[in-house]
Amino acid sequence: MSELHELCQLKRPITKGHLEKLKEYLAAGIPATYTLEEVDQFERGVDEELPSTTTPLHLICENVSHDFTPEEEEIVISMIDELFLNGAGWCLINAKNETPGCVLERRGFHGSKYWEQIVSAGVRAEVLLRHMESNIEFIEEDEVADYDKEPAKQEQQEGKEKEHDPAGDSDTFLKTKLKYTDDALLTDRKDGVMMQWEEKLMKAGCESLFKSVEDPNNVVVLNIGFGMGIIDSMIQNKNPTKHYICEAHPDVLDKMQRDGWMDKNNVVVLKGKWQDTLPPLLNEGVFFDGIYFDTFSEQYSDMLELYDLLVGLLKPEGTFSFFNGLGADRLVCYEVYKRVVELDLENYGLKTEFTEIEVPKTTNPDAKDSVWADIYRPYWTCPVYYHPEAKFM
Template sequence: MSFTESETALGKKLFEACSFTERPICKESHLATVRDVMRNNIPATITTSDLGLFTDEEEATKKKEIIQGDITIDGTTPLHVICLSFPSDASSDELQVALEMMRELFQWGAGWMLLDEQGQTPGCVAWERSKGGARDSVLASVYNEIVSAGTRSEVFLRRINKSENVEFLSDDEDEEMEVDEEEEEEETGDIQQAIADAIKQAKEAGLEVVVDGESVDEVPELVGHKEGGEEDIKSGKEENEEKEETQKETKEVDLAGSQMDYLKDKLTYTEDNKTLITTQNDGVMMDWEDEIMQKSADLLVSRTDKDSEGPVVLNVGFGLGIIDRYLQEKKPSKHYICEAHPDVLEKMEKDGWMEKPGVTVLVGRWQDTLPELLSQGVYFDGMYYDTFSENYSDLVDFFDHVVGLLAPTGVFSFFNGLGADRQVCYDVYKNVVEVDLQEYGLNVEYQVIKVNKDVTGADGHVWDGIKRRYWVVEDFYLPVCTF
């Protein structure tokens, strides 16, 4: 991103205001500067690297090198600087000004998830500064402002995505679109022919022709160009399909993000049965989750009628079977387990789960097996969701089944690992899920479970051999969802 001399001066002025080098922090100087710069069309996502403000370019490069994986580094934004520079001894009036500065930046498009050179979001920076007993301090207020903005942003984006999927066209509009597409194809053909003629004329005139940075000696074949009434042998569509296939072959599949690929993958249980991993060393389930599963099992039967024959429970996603073992201790009258992966099903059969009294194993994806239970009028006292390779939209789709299958006095919960590789993401999605559950008529409260430092610590040996740590936050918020 490049800027003129005057724009660069405005950008530097913005970063100076956000650095709070001058005290007191007040509306007349700090907030007014932010508003003035924004109204002069300087992007709220401008970074220090855009303005050449790095004091040590080599150090910045080193920081970039420590970022692993497919993380995209955006740079240090004004929001990062506010979170890094806001004084811990600020007065309540100064805090209000800083919060207004942040809101102004958000209104102009500042991003709560942009990463600086150390791979940190503004929220990550604010969280680190507010640690150590200062959770109720002015620094915590700065962090909470980031969480609030992130929640609004994610809820808004989900609404936009929903509305984009609901669009209906009349027959007349549909026909108009088809005509437009045909005209567009004809125009594309004319443009391609014109390009070919221009290249040919240039070559005849002895001029060098450069295509995609390389000199060419002949006219390249054109996609869809007709010559002598015959189309080119290979269409653009076929070429694109070949390119996509080649990319698929060379790029490693993300098993954590593709359910179909995950279900085809070979899973391995470690010898001590403490970890279930994919061929890419993704941790499908690990035994550090034991306490969470124990308390989840307690929760699922907490509202069961004591005069009943026993709770009716459902767990979606067997994994290591930790929660199912705890549920068996509750003497359920009916215990449903939904599992789709063939290797896990093989392990379940080997361990005798298929023959356990009162246990019904639903073989397949929950999307395919649960609708039958809806038609049978089955109701659960407790429902639990803990799958691998599904994303947040899948969880929200599952809420639809919860409404139909959960008893009026029942409890629904799930392994709440949403964004658990960053505290700010975890806090944002804790709020987002509450909004989505309310749309289904479900209330949610959270039980806080402290996670062992062997899991959350920087040197946690628990993650040895695991491709990516899927948990770093200190507290697990166990959802308690009821009508």
Template sequence: MSELHELCQLKRPISKGHLEKLKENLSAGIPATYTLEEVDQFERGVDEELSSTTTPLHLICENVSHDFTPEEEEIVVSMIDELFLNGAGWCLISAKNETPGCVLERRGFHGSKYWEQIVSAGVRAEVLLRHIESNIEFIEEDEVAGLNEETAKEGEQKDKEQVQDPAGDSDTFLKTKLKYTDDALLTDRKDGVMMQWEEKLMRAGCESLFKSVEDPNNVVVLNIGFGMGIIDSMIQEKKPAKHYICEAHPDVLAKMQRDGWMDKENVIVLKGKWQDTLPPLLNKGLFFDGIYFDTFSEQYSDMLELYDLIVGLLKPEGSFSFFNGLGADRLVCYEVYKRVVELDLENYGLKTEFTEIEVPQTTNPDAKDSVWADIYRPYWTCPVYYHPEARFM
């Protein structure tokens, strides 16, 4: 084990010497992301592909203590700051399949100073990465002389695999067969598109849409993504004047047809992707008291495009909400995206408030009667749901 890693084991008493030695190691050129796995390979004289990355930050999180003195705590906080200043990764995965934040959560340090440091670093990293990606100039392959054929084929294969994943590509998803069960909507490979356990979350979403209506006798709402129709059924109970539903998947549209949604007097079904069906509403000067968003297979970059439309479709006193599953496979990622959403919506003049909702224990993959028992992969593993509600400032 290197001196850097030994320092991060936080052997007490912890003094300013820990911080000074840490700075010396980093100044000497040792990366803040230098892993135990790399040390092991160096000592064994081998060079293999790393399957995990246990970093100095992981070690600090594994060794912080609840009984640190205030002085020790501040030194450790400074050590973490120093690691981040030198490029430490907030979401690298250890041999235990944990990020540094996951380690803190497991050890009871959720909400601590150390936790806040990692979440803040995650927010900075996500915002910076997006800024870099939006300004980068990509070179076309045919502009690169002598492009390695094997490398090109590997890239094509990865692109093909990504496109074939219905959870990661909307066009693939729209071509994927769906199946309705008693408590779920699934793809043909058992991806959970929507499940009944979300009912409590949908109820909160429905209530948000009707919180600040201008005219109770002329409420106009929009739901983007019908799925199982959970929130749309709740909306119908409130008898809005107009209830717009945007849905693109042919199997879902067929289900809506069978169940009579197309025949409801106050329902207008927008058939197609929201990217195609919502812009014409702007041209018509249509405004909504409430807008809800819950689609499958789209990324946060898609939501950023949606925000451009939301600010043009929402009434001055209207409410915008969505199914907040961003980064919900790890609590630390979930909290990072919660803050990223706040920042992004603030740039659009929207203030976002979050309400904590306890999710069913059965959403834990390790639960005896887990809802994920027959599902391809869980899309939710966090113990809490942060329900978003955004309005113009």
């Protein structure tokens, strides 16, 4: 273990000397991301791919104590600030597959000042990363073509197929065969596209859509992503004047046809990707009291694209809600994304409020009768759901 790592074990009493020493090490050029694993390799004289990355920040999180004096707490907070100022990573993973935030959560420090520091650093990093990505200078298309051929050729030579990933790529998903079971909609490799355990979350979503109706005689709502039709059935029970549903997957559209959704008087089914079917509505004078968004295999960048349309489609008093599963495989990432969404919607003049909803215990992958038992990969492992409602300020 290096002196930097020893320092981050926070031997008490914690004094200003801790902070000064930390600054000294960092000023001397020791990276804030220097890991225990790198020290180990250095000591063994090897240079291998690192199996994990236990950083000084992990050690601090592993050693903070609930009985710190206020002075000690202040010093540790300054140490964390100093590490972030010097490029510490908020989401690097230690040998237990934990980020520093996960370590805090395990040790009962969720919501503490240290936790808040990590979430804030995560938000800054995510926003900065997006900014950098959007400012990258792209190479010309003909150059791309040449670059692209090489790896493809290499993969062919090595007999490698591109991994079939319906959850990570929208085009692949829309060509993937889907299957309805009693309590889920699954892809061919058993990704959970939609699952019955989300019913309570859909109920909250449906309630939000009707919260700010301007004229009870002209209630117009939009749901993007039919899935199992859970939220759409709830919407139908409220008998809106017009109920728009956007759906792109042919198997889901077939199911909607079989179940009579196309024949309902107040239902308008927009067949195809919302990216194609929503923009024409902007010229048709259609405005919504409520818009709900819950698709599959799309990225946060797609949601950002949706915000552009949202401001033109939502009535001034309207409510926007969505299935909030961004970063939901770790509580710390979930909270970072909660803030990122809040910031982004604020840029569009929308204020977002979140209500906490307890999720079923069976969504814990370690639960005896876990809902993930037969599923390719859990898409939800957080103990709490933050139900979002956004309205113009």
